[in-house]
Amino acid sequence: xxxxxxxxxxxxxxxRLPRERLVPAAIPLLAFMTAVLLASTLLLYSSPEEKRISIxxxxxxxxxPVLDRNGDEYIGxxxxxxxxxxxxxxxxxxxxxxxxxxxxxEFTAGQTRVRIxxxxxxxxxxxxxENGRGLVPLSSLGTLMPRIxxxxxxxxxxxxxxxxxxxxxxxxxQVSKTTPPKLVMNFTAxxxxxxxxxxxxxxxxxxxxxxxAPGSQxxxxxxxxxxxxxxxxxxxxxxxxxxxxxxxMATFANNGRTxxxxxxxxxxxxxxxxxxxxxxxxxxxxxxxxxxxxxRPYFAVVDPSHGGEERGASLxxxxxxxxxxxxxxxxxRQELETRGLATLLLRDSDTTLSLDQRASLTNSAHxxxxxxxxxxxxxxxxxxxxxxxPSDTENRGPFLSWDAAQGAFQLLSQSAGxxxxxxxxxxxxxxxxLITPLRPLNNITTAALAVEVSPPSDDxxxxxxxxxxxxxxxxxxAGLADIREKLETRP
Amino acid sequence: MIPRHLIFGVAVLLIVAFGMSxxxxxVRGRVDRVPTPETNAQPVAPPxxxxxxxxxxxxxxxxxxxxxxxxxxxxxxxxxxxxxTEILRSLLNxxxxxxxxxxLAPGSEIRDVYLVxxxxxxxxxxxxxxxxxxxxxxxEELTVVSLVQTLSAxxxxxxxxxxxxxxxxxxxxxxxxxxxxxxxxPAVTRAVAQLQNTQ
Numbered sequence: 001x002x003x004x005x006x007x008x009x010x011x012x013x014x015x016r017l018p019r020e021r022l023v024p025a026a027i028p029l030l031a032f033m034t035a036v037l038l039a040s041t042l043l044l045y046s047s048p049e050e051k052r053i054s055i056x057x058x059x060x061x062x063x064x065p066v067l068d069r070n071g072d073e074y075i076g077x078x079x080x081x082x083x084x085x086x087x088x089x090x091x092x093x094x095x096x097x098x099x100x101x102x103x104x105x106e107f108t109a110g111q112t113r114v115r116i117x118x119x120x121x122x123x124x125x126x127x128x129x130e131n132g133r134g135l136v137p138l139s140s141l142g143t144l145m146p147r148i149x150x151x152x153x154x155x156x157x158x159x160x161x162x163x164x165x166x167x168x169x170x171x172x173x174q175v176s177k178t179t180p181p182k183l184v185m186n187f188t189a190x191x192x193x194x195x196x197x198x199x200x201x202x203x204x205x206x207x208x209x210x211x212x213a214p215g216s217q218x219x220x221x222x223x224x225x226x227x228x229x230x231x232x233x234x235x236x237x238x239x240x241x242x243x244x245x246x247x248x249m250a251t252f253a254n255n256g257r258t259x260x261x262x263x264x265x266x267x268x269x270x271x272x273x274x275x276x277x278x279x280x281x282x283x284x285x286x287x288x289x290x291x292x293x294x295x296r297p298y299f300a301v302v303d304p305s306h307g308g309e310e311r312g313a314s315l316x317x318x319x320x321x322x323x324x325x326x327x328x329x330x331x332x333r334q335e336l337e338t339r340g341l342a343t344l345l346l347r348d349s350d351t352t353l354s355l356d357q358r359a360s361l362t363n364s365a366h367x368x369x370x371x372x373x374x375x376x377x378x379x380x381x382x383x384x385x386x387x388x389x390p391s392d393t394e395n396r397g398p399f400l401s402w403d404a405a406q407g408a409f410q411l412l413s414q415s416a417g418x419x420x421x422x423x424x425x426x427x428x429x430x431x432x433x434l435i436t437p438l439r440p441l442n443n444i445t446t447a448a449l450a451v452e453v454s455p456p457s458d459d460x461x462x463x464x465x466x467x468x469x470x471x472x473x474x475x476x477x478a479g480l481a482d483i484r485e486k487l488e489t490r491p
Numbered sequence: 492m493i494p495r496h497l498i499f500g501v502a503v504l505l506i507v508a509f510g511m512s513x514x515x516x517x518v519r520g521r522v523d524r525v526p527t528p529e530t531n532a533q534p535v536a537p538p539x540x541x542x543x544x545x546x547x548x549x550x551x552x553x554x555x556x557x558x559x560x561x562x563x564x565x566x567x568x569x570x571x572x573x574x575x576t577e578i579l580r581s582l583l584n585x586x587x588x589x590x591x592x593x594x595l596a597p598g599s600e601i602r603d604v605y606l607v608x609x610x611x612x613x614x615x616x617x618x619x620x621x622x623x624x625x626x627x628x629x630x631e632e633l634t635v636v637s638l639v640q641t642l643s644a645x646x647x648x649x650x651x652x653x654x655x656x657x658x659x660x661x662x663x664x665x666x667x668x669x670x671x672x673x674x675x676x677p678a679v680t681r682a683v684a685q686l687q688n689t690q
């Protein structure tokens with residue numbers, strides 16, 4: 001084909017654009033396509049939250065993604081039933097055969113009518129077949145699943161929580177009339193919620209437990225300090241939000257069947273007597289009243305480091321530092337308490353606590369010593385650390401700089417560390433005393449130590465051995481008991 | 492109506508793409524069977540010009556958990572900042588050696604050292620350095636104090652050191668050693684003195 005001169009200079013006769021016009025015309029088109037591509041990519045990656053459904057059953061509790069198709073929510077049927085028992089599926093053209101134990105079901109892509117165990121059943125929306133994967137509408141689960149399982153299923157579609165059989169965990173909650181008040185919650189099965197605190201509330205997220213609302217979503221208590229709580233369910237999880245006028249902390253008892261929520265210790269003391277100490281500004285530790293008698297509800301604060309989303313070191317493929325420190329912390333608390341030393345364990349479950357929260361809780365407890373526990377796969381024996389405290393931070397009046405709050409207690413900490421190492425060495429445990437840049441040691445306003453425990457041999461899994469943990473915990477507790485008098489005298 | 496040359500162009504591109512796909516498909520199996528030589532993913536530092544000098548680097552030894560000084564000969568440039576970077580890279584060469592006493596992940600690198608004000612040095616680590624570092628109180632402390640002590644021992648006048656990772660602040664190296672605060676050289680010297688004893 002040849003371009004004639006008149007066509008090159010004039011308007012296109014047959015609707016085609018001349019080459020000179022084609023290039024400028026293509027630029028906006030390309031720009032538009034790029035913008036569309038970018039916008040779709042951004043939309044894809046900025047989706048706020050993946051839709052999920054949680055399934056609770058005697059066989060397993062699990063969570064699956066929910067897919068949006070044709071304006072409806074869908075879920076893969078094979079993935080849904082796989083954790084519940086023996087399943088198989090076979091696609092043949094538009095037909096999809098699904099088998100759960102001896103219950104056979106037949107689905108047809110684009111059709112709502114399905115055949116389950118010889119009986120017809122209508123889905124609220126069409127069955128979809130994608131690359132051999134059968135998708136059913138989420139809204140059908142409440143009626144579809146009992147036909148396949150042969151048992152009762154309770155499905156809360158709004159919160160996307162599905163209960164197979166009688167697996168729901170119920171709970172009661174009541175506030176004790178003690179001072180300070182305590183919210184005691186008793187569950188019908190052990191629970192291990194993620195706990196987060198915010199000003200004015202404590203939130204327990206039940207991501208893996210079939211906890212259900214106790215009659216109504218809202219709970220009110222006859223307490224000015226803990227006036228109410230609300231149960232919330234959404235996107236496959238449940239949460240209990242407890243409102244309070246003071247900071248709260250939760251402790252677990254009865255093998256995880258009981259959770260007690262109470263004001264943190266310092267606040268508890270203020271509840272008993274009106275506050276006389278001004279609140280410290282942000283980034284400053286509480287003021288010290290030198291020489292003043294200190295009310296010590298606890299002798300020691302034991303802090304199992306890491307926890308929750310923060311696993312710490314991966315000691316082996318299965319063993320996380322957070323689990324070893326928690327087990328070790330519980331033993332140390334037990335050893336200290338058998339010696340008559342009241343101990344606060346900062347976390348008694350797999351919960352996330354920030355370093356600032358750990359320091360604040362410790363400083364509020366006014367304990368004689370803080371012991372932070374770590375575990376390492378390398379080295380041998382026990383290493384006892386005290387803080388490296390920055391020197392160029394300024395204190396303001398009675399308030400200590402947050403980063404250097406440990407400054408006034410460094411000598412006491414070092415003395416405690418040395419005493420502990422001597423005690424450990426006397427029990428033939430290899431021990432060293434070192435200084436280290438490890439938070440929150442430098443934020444603590446009492447004697448503060450970090451203890452890093454290594455395995456007794458090349459076998460790292462021995463870190464998790466109850467006998468080894470008991471031996472080390474006993475030695476540390478004995479060492480602390482020996483220096484109790486020195487620790488309880490404030491400098 | 493689509494111009495004919497565009498149709499030809501697209502057709503040729505499709506044919507080329509199809510041909511390349513077939514070629515890749517054919518050679519894929521062969522590549523799998525070729526033994527992969529050990530690769531070194533470390534970025535190659537530009538050659539340094541300058542005199543070879545003796546320097547003291549502080550090397551961490553994991554087996555006994557200590558930091559010990561070691562004399563090395565390093566080619567050092569004239570500029571103070573460039574010297575600081577090269578000194579620390581010479582320490583990293585020891586750590587990334589096959590027989591390293593304190594192994595770091597391959598690709599761990601000092602991006603830059605900045606001497607920004609009298610007495611303050613900023614060490615900017617790359618992401619691999621921090622993300623792949625082993626986690627533990629002692630193992631992280633050994634890394635941090637050996638870097639600070641090596642720097643302050645060879646570049647006079649440094650009293651404080653701050654760590655960044657990829658130019659940004661970071662809370663900890665690998666979950667333990669605090670990177671949010673400045674490291675004061677006298678305190679690090681005390682830590683190194685303690686770390687020279689195995690007891």
